[in-house]
Amino acid sequence: MTAPISPAPAPSPAPAPASAAPRWARPAFWAVLALAAVLYTWALGNNGHANDYYAAAVLSGAQSWKAFFFGSLDAGSFITVDKPPMALWVMALSARIFGFGTWSMLLPQAAAGVAAVAVVHSAVRRSLPGTAGHAAGLVAALVMTLTPITVAINRDNNPDTLLVLLLVLAGWFCLQAVRDGRTRSLVISAVFVGLAFTTKMLQAYLVVPALAPVYLAMAPGTVLRRFGRLLAAGAALAVSSGWWMLIVDLWPASDRPYIGGSTDNSVWDLVIGYNGLGRIFGGGGRGGGFGGEAGAGRLFNDVMAGQISWLLPFAVLALVCGLVLTARRPRPAEASAASGDDAPAARGDSRGASVALWLWGGWLAVHYVVFSFSSGTFHPYYSTAMAPAVAALTGIGGVLMWRAYRESRAWAWVLPVGIAATGAWAFTVLRRTPEFVPWLAWAVAGASVAAAAALVAARIGRRVKLRIAAVALVAGLVAGLAGPAAYALTPLGSAVNGTNPTAGPAGSGGFGGMRGPGGTPDGTREGFPGGAFPGGTRQDGADGASGTAERPQGDGAPADGGFADGARGSMRGGPGGTVSEQMVEYLKANRGGATWLVAVGSAQSASSIILSTGLPVIAMGGFTGSDPAMTVARLRELVSAGELAYVMPGGGRGGPGGGGDSEVSAWVQANCGVVSPSEYGGRESGQSLYRCG
Known part of the structure; x- marks a missing residue:
């Protein structure tokens, strides 16, 4: 990827108008959004307060504007939580309007998750013209929706849900900036990254090494002009990232809460230490690792594999093949075949897809390196930030591989190999917990092999047997999504583990693999017992969500804030002892x-x-x-x-x-x-x- 010295090519043409969309596109898109809404909200009231730590801050923000602004744990504003308050603001505003309770706190989180799916769909759809773009966008949206760790975190009150929405909006506007060459689009992208920083600090900046180089190398205009626009975006990023931090650190310490997680009562120390370098190198990030040992295989270990890795091999293959395919110039026959509104899009097809592949590929690579090798605190749910890249690469690369399969015998092997490899990895992950829907691993393996074989058979001869190939392709897609879909359903059957939300059966995630989401301390978990579908309460009879006992479920009771009169039983929640x-x-x-x-x-x-x-x-x-x-x-x-x-x-x-x-x-x-x-x-x-x- 090299930046041209002379003026770059003209801006890529806008995507085909909505009127050119195939008849199935809009109903299918809304069906995926409806599926996402169901997965993220079903039995949401069972989650109680989810993560007590953030729930207490939401309640305090609903009671006190000072606590609201600083993100204080308590309404008296003695100390803040250990994250910036953007996500808390959204939930606290909802609590002020509707009263504090499970639904008022968690529904905005679920809505942000659904919105992120829609943004990913739009970004991917606009990267390819016509029907190809709609197909790629639909696949990407479906993958994003069914990513198990994304389902788990979107039912919780941790800040990662809002973080992902803000980052995919930043990616959308960066791609738009490459298309239209406008400074405004790039600045808006930078502002969204800055807002993400005010949600979870330095983790937001992991997308910058993907967004900035893509714009510098592939946007219209001279290198000098592109660099100037990046400087303007950098200024917007600095302001949108630092305004809250600057106000808080300049506020007299005697008149504000202590900055939780810092060693010197400053947000700067929190950014650099506890929520920054401490997370990568250890030390500052207290609390230990929950995702297994650091190393190249972390995302594929027993804890992480079922949360995010199902389609990682396919996404990498799709990225490599997509970049090679888009590097080739369209053949004359391909260019002349386009007509009407699709003609300009066809000429910009390779360029638009290439830009998107570089951006999402860089996004995935940076997150993979940081998440795999960080030696500080690492929770499985951090990996939800990888889901947009995995989804986008699967959608765009999958469509490009399908096109290559149809047009070239030399490329006909790639798609069957990708489907077979995805099925083999899904089989491996599912067999790690053989008691979890025991027939599913074999069904996935069989369907994947059959789909790959059918694709190969349909390509033998001069003409492609399209009907057979299309059926095989759909079968391969279903097989590839069956594993993550099964895991994605498990959070619906029990209360979320608010401090470490994960999906799947016992041993597939949680505290070092010892405690599944919503499960019991010994790792037992219901949901698909013996192959059945999830439902009911936890096996140990507890109804708490984040390690606390006997917590009121749902919205509590009274309309004055959702509190029962007094505590129910003893209250505990990690270090700090028990209060009766x-x-x-x-x-x-x-x-x-x-x-x-x-x-x-x-x-x-x-x-x-x-x-x-x-x-x-x-x-x-x-x-x-x-x-x-x-x-x-x-x-x-x-x-x-x-x-x-x-x-x-x-x-x-x-x-x-x-x-x-x-x-x-x-x-x-x-x-x-x-x-x-x-x-x-x-x-x-x-x-x-x-x-x-």
């Missing part, structure tokens, strides 16, 4: 005029109490309990001002907010009185509640 229902009732009764109900070691405990009571709770050590958010001076100030009366230190992973030997804990033990469990009808436990002031 009796203790919460005692704290509510004795809160007085304090801003915060209680201060606990980590956000995992705080979020459960916030969600059960609707009241602010301090997470002294942030998400893991190790943030230096609480100091002795700050704690003394809060107690003296009457803003905080109760503290339960400890339960974190060390650091000023959590460890039992920390200065904060020592001050509490020396200056506050222990509340006897008999005062609230509780029992002695490893952690004590202290009354201060």
Whole structure:
């Protein structure tokens, strides 16, 4: 891919008008969107609060505009979550309008997922002319819809769903900028990347190495003019990425929440450390890896394979073949065969497809390298950002391979090989969990072999037997999507594991492969038991969504925010200890005029109490309990001002907010009185509640 020094070719022609679309195109497109909507919303109310950590921040943002702007965990704005707040803003606005609950929080996420499918369809459709573009777009949309990890994350409240939508919009406008040569299109693309940065920080920039070189090399105009437009887009990217970060870091620290996840109370440190280089090189990204060992085979291991890898081999083959095919100039017979509105598109066919292949191929390559070799925290659901590239390459490359199959004997072997290889990999993945729909692996293998053989047989002789080849092609597509479709259905049958959403049977994802989505701690999971379809509740009878126990499902109950009166059972959620229902009732009764109900070691405990009571709770050590958010001076100030009366230190992973030997804990033990469990009808436990002031 080299950039021309003289003026580049004229802008690629616009795609064929909607009136030229085949009759099946629009109904098929809407059917795929309907399928996506069903997969992303079916039994969504069963997911409760999904990820308690983000749900608490959504609720707090719906209660306080200050908490809304900063993305605070609590309505009192003591500490923020460890991500920028763009995704929280969308959900919190919905909660302000409709009241806080499962549907008001998660439905915007599902809608963003459906919108991302539509954008991918449009981007791919516009890359090829006429019927070919509609076919490629439909395949891409279907692949995107059925990607298992995408189904799982679109039913959760993690920020990745909005991240993907913003990034595919950036890709759409970058492709448009290459077509029309307008600075405006490129700037809009950059703004969407910047908004994605305000959603999940540096992960948004993984698309930049794909978008910028493609524009520089293939857009209209001289190199100097293209470079100037890229500079303008870079300025837009800087502003749209940095405005929130700049405001927060310039805001007086004494008048804003502590920046969760940072070591020095700055967004800059959060960007570079915890959410930046720490994720790649380890250290700053705390929490460990959930996707298996780093290395070239990570995306194909037992944890990741069923989430994203089903069509990766085909996508790579489609990319390579597509680039070779589009590099060839159209033959005279091909150019003269086009007529009417399709004639200009036919002349720009190879160029439009080539641009798209380079962009989506670069997108896939960068994500593959970063996700495979990152040694810091890595969750399987990060890989949903790869789904648009896999889908687009499968659609565009698959259509180009089909065309080559029909037109050239020399290329007739490529499509059958791609279908056979896809079937072989699907068989391998499915046989890793043989108890999961045991007949499916063999059906996929048989259908793939039959489809590949039929394609070969239909190509023997001078003329292609198109009907046989078309039926074989459809059979190959169905076989290739059967595995991911089976995995994609499993999140519908049980509550999402909010902190680590995955799809598939036990052992196919989750915490090191030890816990499936919505499954039990020992890895058991329902959904397709013995080959049956999913449905019902978890096998262990729990109804929680993110590792918490006895959480209210659906929208809770009361219209004033969806809270039951008091906590149901004990509330836990990772480091931070357990807070009983009796203790919460005692704290509510004795809160007085304090801003915060209680201060606990980590956000995992705080979020459960916030969600059960609707009241602010301090997470002294942030998400893991190790943030230096609480100091002795700050704690003394809060107690003296009457803003905080109760503290339960400890339960974190060390650091000023959590460890039992920390200065904060020592001050509490020396200056506050222990509340006897008999005062609230509780029992002695490893952690004590202290009354201060």
